[in-house]
Amino acid sequence: MxxxxxxxxxxxxxxxxxxxxxxxxxxxxxxxxxRLGLKVFxxxxxxxxxxxxxxxxxxxxxxTSWRLPWIHVAFENAAAVASGIExxxxxxxxxxxxxRKDINVIAIAGDGGTSDIGLQAxxxxxxxxHNFTYICVDNxxxxxxxxQRSSSTPFGAMTTTSxxxxxxxxxxxxxxxxxxxxxxxxxxxVATACPSYPFDFLAKIKKAKATKGPAYIHVLSVCPTGWRIxxxxxxxxxxxAVRTGMFPLYEVENGRYRITYSPEPxxxxxxxxxxxxxxxxxxxxxxxxxxxxVNHDWQDLKNHSEMK
Amino acid sequence: MSTKKGMEVSIAASVAAKLARVEAIAxxxxxxxxxxxxHLAELVANGELEAAYINVESEHSAMxxxxxxxxxxxxxFTSTSSQGMELMHEILFIASGMRLPIVMAAVNRALxxxxxxxxxxxxxxxxxxxxxxMVFCENGQEVVDSIIMAFKIAEDRRVxxxxxxxxxxxxxxxxxxxxxxxxxxxxxxxxxPYNPLYTLHPDKPVTMGAYAMPELYTEAKxxxxxxxxxxxxxxxxxxxxxxxxxxxxxxxxxxYNTEKADTVFMAxxxxxxxxxxxxxxxxxxxxxxxxxxxxxxxxxxxxxxLEVLKTKKKIVVLERVMPGGAMNGPLFxxxxxxxxxxxxxxxxxxxxxxLGGRDVEPEELMEVYEQVVxxxxxxxxxxxxxxxxxxxx
Numbered sequence: 220m221x222x223x224x225x226x227x228x229x230x231x232x233x234x235x236x237x238x239x240x241x242x243x244x245x246x247x248x249x250x251x252x253x254r255l256g257l258k259v260f261x262x263x264x265x266x267x268x269x270x271x272x273x274x275x276x277x278x279x280x281x282x283t284s285w286r287l288p289w290i291h292v293a294f295e296n297a298a299a300v301a302s303g304i305e306x307x308x309x310x311x312x313x314x315x316x317x318x319r320k321d322i323n324v325i326a327i328a329g330d331g332g333t334s335d336i337g338l339q340a341x342x343x344x345x346x347x348x349h350n351f352t353y354i355c356v357d358n359x360x361x362x363x364x365x366x367q368r369s370s371s372t373p374f375g376a377m378t379t380t381s382x383x384x385x386x387x388x389x390x391x392x393x394x395x396x397x398x399x400x401x402x403x404x405x406x407x408x409v410a411t412a413c414p415s416y417p418f419d420f421l422a423k424i425k426k427a428k429a430t431k432g433p434a435y436i437h438v439l440s441v442c443p444t445g446w447r448i449x450x451x452x453x454x455x456x457x458x459x460a461v462r463t464g465m466f467p468l469y470e471v472e473n474g475r476y477r478i479t480y481s482p483e484p485x486x487x488x489x490x491x492x493x494x495x496x497x498x499x500x501x502x503x504x505x506x507x508x509x510x511x512x513v514n515h516d517w518q519d520l521k522n523h524s525e526m527k
Numbered sequence: 528m529s530t531k532k533g534m535e536v537s538i539a540a541s542v543a544a545k546l547a548r549v550e551a552i553a554x555x556x557x558x559x560x561x562x563x564x565x566h567l568a569e570l571v572a573n574g575e576l577e578a579a580y581i582n583v584e585s586e587h588s589a590m591x592x593x594x595x596x597x598x599x600x601x602x603x604f605t606s607t608s609s610q611g612m613e614l615m616h617e618i619l620f621i622a623s624g625m626r627l628p629i630v631m632a633a634v635n636r637a638l639x640x641x642x643x644x645x646x647x648x649x650x651x652x653x654x655x656x657x658x659x660x661m662v663f664c665e666n667g668q669e670v671v672d673s674i675i676m677a678f679k680i681a682e683d684r685r686v687x688x689x690x691x692x693x694x695x696x697x698x699x700x701x702x703x704x705x706x707x708x709x710x711x712x713x714x715x716x717x718x719x720p721y722n723p724l725y726t727l728h729p730d731k732p733v734t735m736g737a738y739a740m741p742e743l744y745t746e747a748k749x750x751x752x753x754x755x756x757x758x759x760x761x762x763x764x765x766x767x768x769x770x771x772x773x774x775x776x777x778x779x780x781x782x783y784n785t786e787k788a789d790t791v792f793m794a795x796x797x798x799x800x801x802x803x804x805x806x807x808x809x810x811x812x813x814x815x816x817x818x819x820x821x822x823x824x825x826x827x828x829x830x831x832x833l834e835v836l837k838t839k840k841k842i843v844v845l846e847r848v849m850p851g852g853a854m855n856g857p858l859f860x861x862x863x864x865x866x867x868x869x870x871x872x873x874x875x876x877x878x879x880x881x882l883g884g885r886d887v888e889p890e891e892l893m894e895v896y897e898q899v900v901x902x903x904x905x906x907x908x909x910x911x912x913x914x915x916x917x918x919x920x
Contacts, residue, residue, distance in 0.1 A: 263729045267595060280743045283734035288727040291736035292594050292621055299588035303553060303595020303603075304727060306579035310550045310601055314577060316720075317600075322729060340591065343584030 228421040229258045234286075236262075241284040242276040246450030248457060249273055249356040249440040252414040253327065256354065256438075257287065259424040260323045265304055266290070269297035269328035269337060272363040273356060295336040298344035298353060301326035305349045323428055324351040330371035331361045334397045345404040345433045352427040352434040355397060358442035366445045370395040373465070374512065375505055376497045378445075383500040393512065401435035402471045408434040410470035410479075415441075415457025419468055419479055426470070439466045447496020459491040464517040469524060476523040488513050529773075531707045536667035537562035537700045539708075540606070540632045540692075543674035545576045546714045547630075549604040550721075551596035553581040553589045557611035559644035561634050561700050564606055586611035590618035590629075597627040598735055600726035602678060605629065608696060609636035612650040616657070622689045623658030624751060625736055628681030628721070629689040631659075632674060635796065635847075636696035637883040645884020646696035647847040648795065652857050658751060660690040660758050661825040663795040667704035669822075670694050672775060675714055679765045682721050686758040688751075693824070695797040697884060709773055717772055759826045779823040780831040784810070788817035790900055791836065792892070793862065794845040795821055798881060802845075805889040809896060816896050829865055836873070842866075843876045843899055845892075850879075855912050876905055877913035891916055 225232035236257035243250040249272060257264070266289045268274050274291045277284035292300045305324045312319045326344075328337050333355040341353060360378045361367040368381040372390045377383050381390040402409045408430040412420040420438070427434035439460055441453040448456055460466040462482040469478045488510045492498040501509075534542070540563045544552075552571070554564035570576040579596065583589045589605050597603040607615060612633060622629055635651050637643035655661070660680060664670045673692045681690040694700055709717075725733050739747050759779065766777040783799075784806050785791055792802050799820045806816045819835050819842075821828065836842060846856035853860065859877040866873055876899050880887045895916065898905065907914040 265599075265727045265729065275738065278734055278737035280737045280739045280747065283737060285734055286732060288729060288732045289734045290595070290598055290727055291738075292591055292625075293617060296588060296591035296618070299583060299591035300595035302581055302583070302588070303551065303592035303597070304599055305595075306553075306581050306592070307551050307596035307599030307601040307603075308728075310577070310579040311599060314550065317728065339584060340588050343588055346584075347582060 225258060225421065228425050229261060231261065232258060234258065236286050237277070238284050238286060243272070244444045244450070246443040246453040248414050248442070248453045249358060250276065252356060252420065252438050252440055255414060255417060255421060256424045259421055260325060260428055262287070263321060264323040264325055265308070267292070267297050267300040267304055267324070267326045269332035270294040271329040271332050272358070273327060273329070275363055294332055296340045297326040297328045297332060297337060298341040301351045301353070302344045302347065302349050305351050324349070326351060326353045328355060329363070330355060330357040330359060331369040333357070334371045334395045335369050342404065345401065345406050345435065348432050350432055352430070352436065355435070355437045356440045357437060358440045358445060359394070360445050362442050362445040371397065374509060375501050377500060378497070388505055389500060398435070398437045398471070401437070404433070405474065406433040406435060407431070407473055408470070411437045411439070411466065411468055413439040413457045413461055413466060413468065415454045416461065416468060416480060423470060423479070426472070445497070447499070448494065456491070456495065459486070462486045463488045463491040464513045465491050467517060467520055469520060475525060476520070478520065478524045485513070485517060529707045529709050531705055533703050533705050534667070535562060535701065535703050536670055536694065537634070538566045539667050539671050539706050540674060540694070541566035541570065542708060543671040544604045545570050546709065546711060547675050547678045547718055548602065548720070549576070549578055550601040551579045551581070551593070551603045552605060553583050553592035553596065554605050555583050555586050555589045555611065557586050557607070557614065559608050559636055559696070560611070561606065561608060563632055563634070586614040587618060590615035590622060593629045594618060594622050594625065594627055597629050598625070598727045600721065600723040602721045603629045604631070606632040606634065608634040609638055609644070609650045612654055613638065616654060619654055619657040619659065621736070626687040626751070626754070627689060628678070628687055630674065630677045630681055631689065631691050632670070633691045633693045634696045634700045635693055643883035646698055647882045647884070649848045651691070651693055652848040655825065655857060658688065658755060659825060660686065660688050660755065660762065661693060662822055663693045663824055664699065665797055665799045665820065667699065667702070667706045668775070670699070671706055671708065672769060672773070672777065675709070675718060676765050676769050676777070678721070679718050680758065680762050683761045684724060686754060686761050687724065688755055688758060693796065699797045713772065717769065755826050759823065759828060762823055777822065779828040780835060781820040781822055782835055783818040783820070784815065785817035785819065785835055788815040789839055790815070790841040790843065790896065791817035791819050791839050792843045792845055793819045793821070793858070795824060795858065796847070798845065798847070798887065801887060801889050802892055805892040805896070808889060809893060814896070827861060833865060833869055837869070837871060839873060841874045841876065841899055843878060843895065845878050845880055847881045848879070849882065850913070859913070874904055878916055879913055880916040885917065887916055
């Protein structure tokens, strides 16, 4: 993408807040999402990041990939740390100790740090109404620790802790619907996004940035390493996830659902599943089961949405 | 000038935090909790204290939010007890490793199971090596003064470490005591606003909480260890300044009747007031017992303890925690280390007492004294290494 095309979203499209030299895997869509997204947030931002891929690839002492104030504390508490930051800068502004201006507080965590171990801290921070944006970069497993399943791993996927075998077909549970959980907190802005649709993603970051109160963005971040796909296929599989309805793009603004990109007619899920090593063991029956589930969820989303 | 009031010690602790002009408070009412955070919430709600009060959803998030707030440069305070301290255990290490001068009132209480909301030192002894500077208080006045001093110590550029002010649950936290409160203007003079070295701010981006490869981890932890070791001088300096400015004397190690006595007790916290009563009663009967009380516990004031104990014959270490399978209680083990590494010829005895709020009367302490002075090295019935005061087997 030519950086000039980002001018609608940022006044400094060339500036990199996530710099090169990080240790992300080839084809990683998470770092791509953050690289683009941070351009929209801009310099007046503070990041609280959970332990995970993005943390571990970016900050081996004494180096850093971040040209923004950045803090990492632990795995399960990015939202709590962000709460402290937002409260801290707020009181220091109130007391005149630092100049008053809008500073974006951004919490970033993976799917494990969000939908599993970090869910309580996130729920607390959303309920308290802190003025911050929470970005979940969802690569659908604990990739950093060696591809273990999370509650965000899709049905049927092979991981090191949901291996297929004589008595197993891989992940036996459905992907936890984190955006719906976030929306249930009645926060002003919730969105799903995928860097394969960069302008949709950037528009949502821009909205989150402008939101007063909590904003939650759930970013499907294709992981070639964990999904067992070639490293040049991350964008392609992100597109297929959206076009098959496996990962719909929508937003929930003040409680109103809106599908931001309609892929109808949906492509069959087999187009998405076949070719990914993590689904290699799936039978046609199981793929049909996944198709039924996607059809149901897509209809459910359309029923919720204004775009019917 | 100051004002003296009768007040519950928990409430007094929150008044001390207000006098220190805390700017961020994150707290969670885990069972058991105290009035400390309740009263702070009231002070903020009434506009008497200008601070951010974060009603977090757990103690883990309480300490996490404190880390975030402190990293922005806000003066940060919290309080916890028992299960809450265990829940925040992970982040206690991170707060000290990141060198953030958070101050916490730790109301020491027993750990489940069985569930007990009453006082002992099970919680703090499980957290004793988290890299926080730690003091123990014997009464409400010390709690108030220690909280004010804690910010000055923690925020000192030579220290930059979090600090815990320990006070016993119930026997201190829930009692009403006469307490002298320093005037705000005097506290302001003693404790200027926090001037942080690094903060999270867009004008000067810094990375905090990076990870270390094996080539650097040891060095990072070594420099942190040097900081806590060297903090002893700052603690002493601040205590001396406090003594000069407010007229109440504080020392790293406090002693009572140690000049004449060959036998001394050593303990932490509010039990020391009962030990002093026992010492006075023994004195009337012509018997001499001394007391060494550690006000500073981390860093361990080894030289100061040694100075008092080097001429003593019998040292009795009393502690409010079960050893959990260790040979002895944790304080005894440190004393044994001190004795051996300095070649002292002394009889060391260990007693466990006061678990889960069990009262220990001065008479029982006098019995311990009689038992120790009338024999050589004690061998206890069920466990030869330590006795448990008042236990029914």
